[in-house]
Amino acid sequence: MAVAATAAVVPAPGEHTFRxxxxxxxxxxxxxxxxxxxxxxxxxxxxxxxxxLDPPLVSFCPSRGSxxxxxxxxxxxxxxxxxxxxxxxxxxxxxPAGADRxxxxxxxxxxxxxxxxxxxxxxxECEIVAEHPAGDHWIVVGRVDELRVAPAADPLVFFAGEFxxxxxxxxxxxxxxxxxxxxxxx
Ligand SMILES: Cc1cc2nc3c(=O)[nH]c(=O)nc-3n(C[C@H](O)[C@H](O)[C@H](O)COP(=O)(O)O)c2cc1C
Numbered sequence: 644m645a646v647a648a649t650a651a652v653v654p655a656p657g658e659h660t661f662r663x664x665x666x667x668x669x670x671x672x673x674x675x676x677x678x679x680x681x682x683x684x685x686x687x688x689x690x691x692x693x694x695x696l697d698p699p700l701v702s703f704c705p706s707r708g709s710x711x712x713x714x715x716x717x718x719x720x721x722x723x724x725x726x727x728x729x730x731x732x733x734x735x736x737x738x739p740a741g742a743d744r745x746x747x748x749x750x751x752x753x754x755x756x757x758x759x760x761x762x763x764x765x766x767x768e769c770e771i772v773a774e775h776p777a778g779d780h781w782i783v784v785g786r787v788d789e790l791r792v793a794p795a796a797d798p799l800v801f802f803a804g805e806f807x808x809x810x811x812x813x814x815x816x817x818x819x820x821x822x823x824x825x826x827x828x829x
Pocket of ligand 1 (some may be wrong): 672686687688689690691699702703705706708709710711712737738739740741
């Protein structure tokens with residue numbers, strides 16, 4: 644099969660080119676939370692992934708150097724807040740190490756005791772079931788015990804190192820499939 648030669652081919656992935664290549668993969672943005680010692684803690688991530696339907700599992704990848712993850716993991720649980728375009732300022736403010744990530748934030752404790760934003764697009768409550776070392780990060784797997792889904796709203800996305808939103812109208816056009824999917828859609 645002929646492949647159009649439009650992309651530069653780089654043999655060894657240095658950190659910069661690796662980041663650049665993976666930056667071409669558009670993701671959503673989530674706020675992973677817990678309340679170690681009764682105090683809310685959380686970090687912004689874009690490594691959230693759906694892993695399994697039965698049982699319902701998700702994963703995300705905290706850095707080995709993350710102080711916040713070292714506190715969250717002690718609780719054995721974490722919450723996932725899927726962020727919308729309305730959370731862009733919050734996400735920017737909450738990213739730096741040492742930021743007060745819950746200042747001026749509207750949140751409550753979920754049934755399992757993890758902090759959940761009241762206006763997230765979706766909120767998951769997870770039990771940590773595995774934590775695998777993976778280079779300079781961990782792969783954390785959580786079983787979803789509780790979840791809440793808000794009415795559809797514009798998501799916050801991350802692409803090429805920048806926050807962004809979907810082009811206007813894109814979400815509404817994609818909301819209803821034109822025909823039933825023939826097989827698994829995951
Ligand atoms: C869009 C975006 C995605 C991020 N994704 C991750 C991630 O998947 N894993 C991670 O450890 N840090 C991620 N970070 C960085 C963390 O949000 C945070 O800044 C970092 O963990 C330092 O804070 P800490 O020491 O309190 O953990 C991301 C930051 C941004 C802006």
